Amino acid sequence: MSDPAVAALVAAGIAEVQGEAPLAPLTTLRVGGAARVLVTVHSDADLAAVGRVATEYALPWLIVGRGSNLLVPDEGWQGIAVLLGRGLRGVTCSPSPDLVGGQRVRAGAAEPLPALAVRVADAGCAGFAWACAVPGTVGGAVRMNAGAHGGDMASHLVEVDLIRLRSGARETWIVDALGLSYRRSQLPDDAVVVSATLDLPPGDPETIRAEIAEIRAWRRTHQPLNQPNCGSVFTNPPGDSAGRLVEAAGCKGLEIGGASVSQRHANFIVTRPGATAADVLALVAEVQRRVRDTAGVDLHTEVVRVAGAT
Numbered sequence: 001m002s003d004p005a006v007a008a009l010v011a012a013g014i015a016e017v018q019g020e021a022p023l024a025p026l027t028t029l030r031v032g033g034a035a036r037v038l039v040t041v042h043s044d045a046d047l048a049a050v051g052r053v054a055t056e057y058a059l060p061w062l063i064v065g066r067g068s069n070l071l072v073p074d075e076g077w078q079g080i081a082v083l084l085g086r087g088l089r090g091v092t093c094s095p096s097p098d099l100v101g102g103q104r105v106r107a108g109a110a111e112p113l114p115a116l117a118v119r120v121a122d123a124g125c126a127g128f129a130w131a132c133a134v135p136g137t138v139g140g141a142v143r144m145n146a147g148a149h150g151g152d153m154a155s156h157l158v159e160v161d162l163i164r165l166r167s168g169a170r171e172t173w174i175v176d177a178l179g180l181s182y183r184r185s186q187l188p189d190d191a192v193v194v195s196a197t198l199d200l201p202p203g204d205p206e207t208i209r210a211e212i213a214e215i216r217a218w219r220r221t222h223q224p225l226n227q228p229n230c231g232s233v234f235t236n237p238p239g240d241s242a243g244r245l246v247e248a249a250g251c252k253g254l255e256i257g258g259a260s261v262s263q264r265h266a267n268f269i270v271t272r273p274g275a276t277a278a279d280v281l282a283l284v285a286e287v288q289r290r291v292r293d294t295a296g297v298d299l300h301t302e303v304v305r306v307a308g309a310t
């Protein structure tokens, strides 16, 4: 029998709607089950329609960027997964009204961070090279306050435009309202970032491109980029490094089912074909136990566990 929520989304004019859609291929960990509904949105109007249908059918929603920080449960997820499509990409650069010599960069939420990093480097903008090797989207990076190599989203963000799924309203929130801290934001649960505005200082494109090349080379050497993973699994505890603690607890190479702690970087869990979310979660719990036993430290996960993946 066809899903009435799928029918309602189609009736609302959304072209790309799928029932029982596998989510694993939409995540970089490549594990987990299907969403009851997967919808690809390209506009504010699409998002407002999703909000209306979710409310009508009392379904939860999950915004999916590049799925580079998502762990989906094996049993799947009974809600509407909302993939931000190409209509929510695009970058504009113009002189900043507030930062002398700088550029005001406005990027659509679905814009991939590595592409944006290169684009703004070419435009002579400094301060964003860190994002060249973070395989997420602008929207996901705002939600997570992504960061690396000494930079993060909070550093140069001016404001974001949001669509509130409950009301369908578009709102502009200045950076101070977002409550950004280490890998966290305080965005309301129904807030979908549709664009982000940054003020970036001027820089020499050649120098920034060299910085990007250096960061990419460092990542290739130090991270298991040829295997499915979700980046750092655990946040760094204050004053320490999660990777160091995991390695010191003897967890490098530890395997459960198809999931293992990377030999290359102890804060990465990598998966093999056939791995399950349960394998990953069991490994997460085992690593946490061993680090607690050896170092007395409780590691907290950075990866977002989609409801039910506990």
Ligand SMILES: Cc1cc2nc3c(=O)[nH]c(=O)nc-3n(C[C@H](O)[C@H](O)[C@H](O)COP(=O)(O)OP(=O)(O)OC[C@H]3O[C@@H](n4cnc5c(N)ncnc54)[C@H](O)[C@@H]3O)c2cc1C
Binding pocket: 028, 062, 063, 064, 065, 066, 067, 068, 069, 070, 084, 109, 133, 134, 135, 136, 137, 138, 139, 140, 141, 142, 143, 144, 145, 146, 147, 148, 183, 191, 192, 193, 194, 223, 225, 229, 230, 231, 232, 304
């Ligand atoms: C190889 C690798 C390296 C990584 N390195 C880093 C790193 O150096 N630093 C770092 O911070 N992270 C890193 N990550 C993790 C990840 O790339 C970031 O957290 C990224 O910001 C997630 O973006 P995404 O679009 O993939 O979000 P998703 O994983 O799709 O979603 C993450 C969260 O953001 C929410 N979300 C997504 N889009 C939106 C939106 N438009 N509006 C509101 N909420 C939204 C989701 O609902 C979810 O809660 C790495 C991951 C990988 C696989």
